[in-house]
Structures are given as structure tokens and as C-alpha cells.
Amino acid sequence: MDTFDVAVIGAGPVGSVAAHALASQGREVLLLEANPHAARRFAGEWLHPPGVEILDDLGLAPLDCASKHKEGDGFVVYPDDGGAPVKLPYVEGRAAATFEHRELVEELRDKAANQPRVDYRPFTRATKVEPGRVDIQEARSDETVSIRADTIVGADGYSSVARKALGFDDEAKTVSYMGALALKDFDMPFEGFGHVVLGGPGPVLLYRVGSDEVRVSIDVPVERSDLRRDHAALHDAIVPMLPNGIAERIGQEIDEGNIRWAATRFRPHIHYGRDGIALVGDAVGTYHPMTAVGMTSGFQDVKTLLEASDIEDYRRRRSKASHVPELLSSSLYKIFRGEEGVDGSDKLRRAIYDTWRNSPDLCRNTMRLLSGAETRGPAFSMTYGRIAVRAFWRMAFQQSRRRGVSGIRDVVDTFMPWARWPLAPLLPQPVSSRLRQNSSIETPMKIR
Numbered sequence: 001m002d003t004f005d006v007a008v009i010g011a012g013p014v015g016s017v018a019a020h021a022l023a024s025q026g027r028e029v030l031l032l033e034a035n036p037h038a039a040r041r042f043a044g045e046w047l048h049p050p051g052v053e054i055l056d057d058l059g060l061a062p063l064d065c066a067s068k069h070k071e072g073d074g075f076v077v078y079p080d081d082g083g084a085p086v087k088l089p090y091v092e093g094r095a096a097a098t099f100e101h102r103e104l105v106e107e108l109r110d111k112a113a114n115q116p117r118v119d120y121r122p123f124t125r126a127t128k129v130e131p132g133r134v135d136i137q138e139a140r141s142d143e144t145v146s147i148r149a150d151t152i153v154g155a156d157g158y159s160s161v162a163r164k165a166l167g168f169d170d171e172a173k174t175v176s177y178m179g180a181l182a183l184k185d186f187d188m189p190f191e192g193f194g195h196v197v198l199g200g201p202g203p204v205l206l207y208r209v210g211s212d213e214v215r216v217s218i219d220v221p222v223e224r225s226d227l228r229r230d231h232a233a234l235h236d237a238i239v240p241m242l243p244n245g246i247a248e249r250i251g252q253e254i255d256e257g258n259i260r261w262a263a264t265r266f267r268p269h270i271h272y273g274r275d276g277i278a279l280v281g282d283a284v285g286t287y288h289p290m291t292a293v294g295m296t297s298g299f300q301d302v303k304t305l306l307e308a309s310d311i312e313d314y315r316r317r318r319s320k321a322s323h324v325p326e327l328l329s330s331s332l333y334k335i336f337r338g339e340e341g342v343d344g345s346d347k348l349r350r351a352i353y354d355t356w357r358n359s360p361d362l363c364r365n366t367m368r369l370l371s372g373a374e375t376r377g378p379a380f381s382m383t384y385g386r387i388a389v390r391a392f393w394r395m396a397f398q399q400s401r402r403r404g405v406s407g408i409r410d411v412v413d414t415f416m417p418w419a420r421w422p423l424a425p426l427l428p429q430p431v432s433s434r435l436r437q438n439s440s441i442e443t444p445m446k447i448r
């Protein structure tokens with residue numbers, strides 16, 4: 001039986017970084033990839049500055065796939081209140097990297113495979129995992145062989161076999177579908193920024209992935225999944241809300257059906273492994289891509305795993321640090337896809353726009369939270385709380401003038417569910433972990 005210090009299952013972005021980093025520490029690493037072509041799917045293409053910094057620290061940057069076009073300096077948000085676009089630059093002076101998902105994965109995989117201590121085996125699937133041992137099967141072969149490894153790293157994505165081996169069988173829930181299309185030779189209104197257009201069924205994102213290519217990603221919530229098959233309905237739902245100069249090109253691509261879809265999923269980040277099996281990246285949990293934090297978070301998993309004294313230390317540190325990015329991505333998605341006048345989300349949206357327009361300090365806080373640079377619970381609660389209070393008073397003022405005390409009572413009822421989001425990261429860790437197990441994109445904690 002072949003023996004390794006570490007077996008990394010899955011050579012996606014996170015597994016490739018993990019294999020490279022562990023080999024750089026002097027470990028003999030086996031890196032397994034069931035299907036190298038899986039990287040052709042539509043997935044992460046925006047890496048926040050803290051993610052780029054980790055690649056830098058690990059000797060994996062600069063990235064060739066991101067080097068021929070302008071980096072991401074932040075976001076420009078097109079609000080659905082008819083006002084001017086709002087610019088949200090990153091605050092720490094460092095930029096995001098953007099690329100095609102396939103190009104990033106191939107580059108990171110090559111860098112890992114070229115490490116002398118990494119034995120990379122493409123088209124080889126881990127079929128069974130137990131502490132210290134992995135059964136593997138090569139494609140086109142019926143034979144299963146076993147290998148030994150002191151540590152096993154499950155980097156095999158949301159349907160991880162390593163995760164199942166640990167008995168964590170909670171499903172990642174589908175939240176929405178994201179349609180990807182490409183605009184060739186297109187000049188962005190704010191070159192160097194990601195563009196976020198709000199007001200449709202879900203957000204529409206635009207960002208550069210190459211010197212001659214801009215990616216457009218169109219989110220439709222799972223309840224509107226019919227839009228994936230009906231191009232005319234998709235056109236009508238999306239194009240009217242897009243700014244001039246963007247709408248026409250995107251409309252054309254939708255009409256021609258040049259769009260490929262990927263499911264987005266949510267699963268809370270609570271199971272990081274035990275018994276010599278560590279989980280990293282999407283094998284732990286998945287965020288809605290609204291905040292583009294999945295890969296940054298996965299690279300933070302790898303960094304913490306390298307520093308941690310053992311898997312329990314790793315689990316403790318990461319389950320705490322991943323809570324805020326998780327709350328932010330879910331709550332922002334819930335607010336931005338919300339319908340007018342249904343659950344108060346429209347009032348929160350307006351309050352967010354006002355805040356971004358008038359409070360430079362809250363813009364900076366938003367960007368630190370969004371990029372994964374700030375993961376402390378109170379920082380999230382303060383920022384969210386200030387926005388929610390603004391929205392609450394505005395609605396309470398309007399309703400009290402119209403309907404007196406009963407109007408205010410209704411406003412309190414509307415806002416109560418939203419108050420759970422800033423409270424969630426302030427609870428003591430054991431309570432928060434238990435309630436987080438039943439969290440979803442709709443609520444940060446569910447008491448059964």
C-alpha cells in the first residue's frame with residue numbers, strides 16, 4: 001500500500017492550494033482529482049484581496065490568469081431607487097484578482113502538480129475514506145486500491161465523500177441559479193470595478209475575466225427557476241432594469257440563448273472534520289456567491305489548517321471566523337432579492353443605499369466585511385444594526401403618521417425577523433453553533 005503524509009481529495013482551487021502549501025512544508029502529498037474537466041463549470045471568478053494575499057504568502061501569486069487585464073478595485077452598485085451608482089472601493093489598497101474559473105483552477109493545479117513532493121493523480125476518484133486510509137479508483141479501471149495517509153484533507157466540494165465518511169450528511173440546499181454569459185470586446189462603464197445591478201429577480205453582476213471578455217452573471221432565485229428555460233421571460237425580467245449601454249448587449253446574448261447555468265447552494269460552515277480528516281473549502285459549507293467569498297474563505301481554511309495545532313484547533317478557529325461571511329452573504333442576498341413591500345427588505349435596501357451614499361465609514365466597514373478581511377461578530381452586528389435602525393425609524397415614522405400606534409406595532413412585527421441577523425454572531429459560541437446547524441438563507445438561526 002502506498003503511504004503519504006497527507007492525501008488531498010479534490011484538485012479544485014482549494015485542494016490545489018492545500019496540496020501545494022502542505023508540500024512546501026515538507027510533507028509527501030497525494031492529490032486526487034476525479035474529473036479535471038469539472039473546472040469548466042461556471043463557478044468562482046472573483047478573488048477578494050485577502051484571498052490574493054494568501055496566494056502571495058504561499059508563493060502562488062502573481063496569477064498568470066489575472067495578469068493581462070485590470071484588477072478589481074472594488075464594486076459599483078446600481079441601486080433600484082433610480083439614484084446614481086454607488087462606488088465601493090476596497091479599503092486596504094490591495095485589489096481583487098479576476099479570471100475565468102477554469103484558468104484559475106488549471107494554473108493552481110499545475111503549480112501544485114509541479115511541486116516535487118506532490119503526487120498528482122488526475123481522473124482518480126476517492127471512493128471510500130476512513131481515518132488513515134483512502135480507497136481510490138482510476139477512471140476506466142474497475143480496480144480499487146487503497147493508500148495510507150496520516151492526514152486526509154477533504155477538498156472535494158459540496159458533495160464531499162470525506163464529509164460523508166465523517167457522518168455529516170446534511171444536504172447543501174439549492175438557493176438560486178446563476179446564468180453566465182460572456183461579452184466580447186465590451187468596455188465596462190467603470191473599468192476595474194465589479195458592477196452589481198439590483199432590482200431584478202436577483203442581482204446581476206459584471207466583471208472582467210480577460211482583456212477581451214467581460215462575464216455577466218444573472219441570478220434567479222430557485223422559485224423563479226422557470227426563467228432558465230424561457231429566454232423571452234428572462235429578457236423581460238432582466239433587461240428593463242439594466243443601465244443603458246449594458247442592457248442592449250446583454251439582451252442580445254439572452255435572446256440568442258448564449259447562457260449556461262449553475263446552481264448556487266447554502267450549507268452552514270460548522271463541520272471542519274475530526275479523527276485525522278480535515279475538511280476545507282466547499283466540503284465544509286457553501287455561501288451564496290452574492291459576496292464572492294467562497295474561494296477566499298477556502299484559502300483561509302488552508303492557511304488556518306497549516307497554522308493550527310490539530311484538527312480540533314482548526315475547527316474551533318474556522319467555525320468562528322466563517323460565521324460573519326456566512327451571515328453577510330445570506331442576509332445581503334435575502335435583502336437584495338426581496339420584493340417591494342413584502343417583508344421590509346425594500347426598506348432595508350433603501351437604508352443600505354442611503355448609508356453607502358452618506359457614511360464613508362460604513363462603506364469602509366461594508367467592504368472589510370465583504371472581502372473577508374473583517375470576520376469579528378461585533379463588527380458585523382454594528383454595521384448591520386446601524387442600517388436596520390435607520391430603516392426601522394423611517395418606516396415607523398411613515399406608519400405612525402398614517403396609522404398611529406397600530407402602524408408602529410406592524411413595523412415592529414416586520415422588523416423582528418431581521419433582528420436575528422445582527423444578534424446571531426453575538427451569542428456564546430456553543431449556543432450559536434447549535435442554532436447555526438439549522439440556519440438557512442432565510443434565517444441565521446432556527447430554534448426547533
Ligand SMILES: Cc1cc2nc3c(=O)[nH]c(=O)nc-3n(C[C@H](O)[C@H](O)[C@H](O)COP(=O)(O)OP(=O)(O)OC[C@H]3O[C@@H](n4cnc5c(N)ncnc54)[C@H](O)[C@@H]3O)c2cc1C
Pocket residue numbers: 009010011012013014015032033034035036038039042043044045046047048124125126127155156157158160161178262263264265280281282283289292293294295296298
Ligand atoms: C455560480 C457560482 C459563482 C461563484 N462565484 C464565486 C466568486 O466570484 N468568488 C468566489 O470566491 N467564489 C465563488 N463561488 C464559489 C466557489 O466557486 C467555490 O467556493 C469554490 O469553487 C470551492 O472550491 P473547492 O476547491 O472547495 O471545491 P470545488 O471547486 O467544488 O472542487 C472540488 C474538486 O474535487 C473533485 N472531486 C469531487 N469528488 C471527488 C472525489 N471523490 N475524488 C476526487 N476528486 C473529487 C471535483 O471534481 C472538483 O475538481 C461561486 C460559486 C458558484 C456556483
